[in-house]
Amino acid sequence: MTTHRLDALPLRPELRGKSPYGAPQLDVPVRLNTNENPYPLPEPLVARIAERVREAARDLNRYPDRDAVELRTALAAYLSREGYEVTAAQVWAANGSNEVIQQLLQVFGGPGRLAIGFEPSYSMHGLIARGTSTEWVSGPRRADFTIDTEAAVAALATHRPDVVFITSPNNPTGTAVDRETVIALHDAAQALKPTVVVADEAYVEFSHTGSLLPLLEGRPLLVISRTMSKAFGAAGLRLGYLAADPAVVDAVQLVRLPYHLSAVTQATALAALEHTDTLLGYVEQLKAERDRIVTELTGLGFEVTPSDANFVQFGVFDGPGGAQAAWRYLLDRGVLVRDNGVPGRLRVSTGTPAENDAFLDAVRGLKKEHSA
Numbered sequence: 010m011t012t013h014r015l016d017a018l019p020l021r022p023e024l025r026g027k028s029p030y031g032a033p034q035l036d037v038p039v040r041l042n043t044n045e046n047p048y049p050l051p052e053p054l055v056a057r058i059a060e061r062v063r064e065a066a067r068d069l070n071r072y073p074d075r076d077a078v079e080l081r082t083a084l085a086a087y088l089s090r091e092g093y094e095v096t097a098a099q100v101w102a103a104n105g106s107n108e109v110i111q112q113l114l115q116v117f118g119g120p121g122r123l124a125i126g127f128e129p130s131y132s133m134h135g136l137i138a139r140g141t142s143t144e145w146v147s148g149p150r151r152a153d154f155t156i157d158t159e160a161a162v163a164a165l166a167t168h169r170p171d172v173v174f175i176t177s178p179n180n181p182t183g184t185a186v187d188r189e190t191v192i193a194l195h196d197a198a199q200a201l202k203p204t205v206v207v208a209d210e211a212y213v214e215f216s217h218t219g220s221l222l223p224l225l226e227g228r229p230l231l232v233i234s235r236t237m238s239k240a241f242g243a244a245g246l247r248l249g250y251l252a253a254d255p256a257v258v259d260a261v262q263l264v265r266l267p268y269h270l271s272a273v274t275q276a277t278a279l280a281a282l283e284h285t286d287t288l289l290g291y292v293e294q295l296k297a298e299r300d301r302i303v304t305e306l307t308g309l310g311f312e313v314t315p316s317d318a319n320f321v322q323f324g325v326f327d328g329p330g331g332a333q334a335a336w337r338y339l340l341d342r343g344v345l346v347r348d349n350g351v352p353g354r355l356r357v358s359t360g361t362p363a364e365n366d367a368f369l370d371a372v373r374g375l376k377k378e379h380s381a
């Protein structure tokens with residue numbers, strides 16, 4: 010895409026000079042840059058998906074279930090495994106949690122409205138805000154990447170947001186947000202005006218602590234956003250979902266495109282949910298590998314941000330070239346990690362044990378050659 014062509018188009022002013030979101034998709038032996046699950050789906054699940062999709066294919070002359078009732082019921086059952094009962098009426102699904110977030114901002118954001126997140130965090134929150142003409146404000150974090158409740162509450166008071174994003178575990182830092190902080194921010198926002206608080210839990214299955222789901226009780230404007238892209242190893246499926254008060258589910262239906270979730274997507278997601286136990290087994294392996302990466306990097310003398318996700322942020326690269334030079338060093342050795350633009354830091358996704366070994370070998374070389 011060339012800028013001069015874009016410039017010739019009558020773009021909305023806020024999109025002028027902007028680039029599309031996207032991590033580099035480079036063909037290297039060890040790709041640890043997009044927080045994917047490194048394990049392909051197991052064969053019995055692949056066979057079940059084929060079976061379910063074959064059944065769905067017979068009805069592809071018809072539009073899919075617009076309300077995705079069977080899928081929402083299965084997602085509610087999955088969420089309820091964590092101990093807090095969730096009903097299908099509280100669940101909504103879309104093409105990735107990015108679409109869930111977009112629908113939320115279409116309903117609760119928009120022109121004249123403002124959303125805030127505490128950065129560094131998932132940059133798509135701000136980009137989707139821009140795409141929906143919602144003003145975006147970057148709220149503060151401490152130097153250790155945790156949220157300072159007092160400073161965050163002050164930012165809420167200054168900006169009086171309509172939508173608040175709390176990402177836990179946070180991307181790219183891996184930092185979980187404790188319940189007390191979420192409650193404090195939720196309550197402070199509501200004290201100013203009715204505010205939708207979105208807890209983005211894309212990585213929560215990898216967390217040392219549990220989900221924020223129980224906080225839904227008595228908080229009708231709290232929304233928990235989840236995805237099958239990470240723990241379920243199904244990033245290619247594009248299935249995200251939310252849990253909230255049924256009124257919020259009714260609200261997003263005001264903006265969702267009719268039949269947004271294809272029959273093939275619904276069939277595939279249902280098949281994956283049938284194999285939840287196997288897939289969560291992989292999550293346990295990934296958590297152990299994540300903890301191994303943290304231990305090894307710490308042992309090598311890196312500053313490692315405690316991680317509750319399937320990735321680890323590490324640094325500090327304050328030598329010549331900073332994080333970009335370190336990123337390049339690893340890439341030259343066949344290991345692709347992510348430079349999220351957090352000064353002096355890189356982020357590595359947890360891969361298979363062999364991929365993690367390759368990363369750790371490369372990083373040992375880096376440590377020897379550069380002072381990190």
Ligand SMILES: Cc1ncc(COP(=O)(O)O)c(C=O)c1O
Nearest residue numbers: 105106107131180211236238249
């Ligand atoms: C915090 C966070 N939320 C949401 C998403 C989007 O996930 P999905 O694949 O469900 O659109 C990501 C993806 O990286 C993420 O890091």
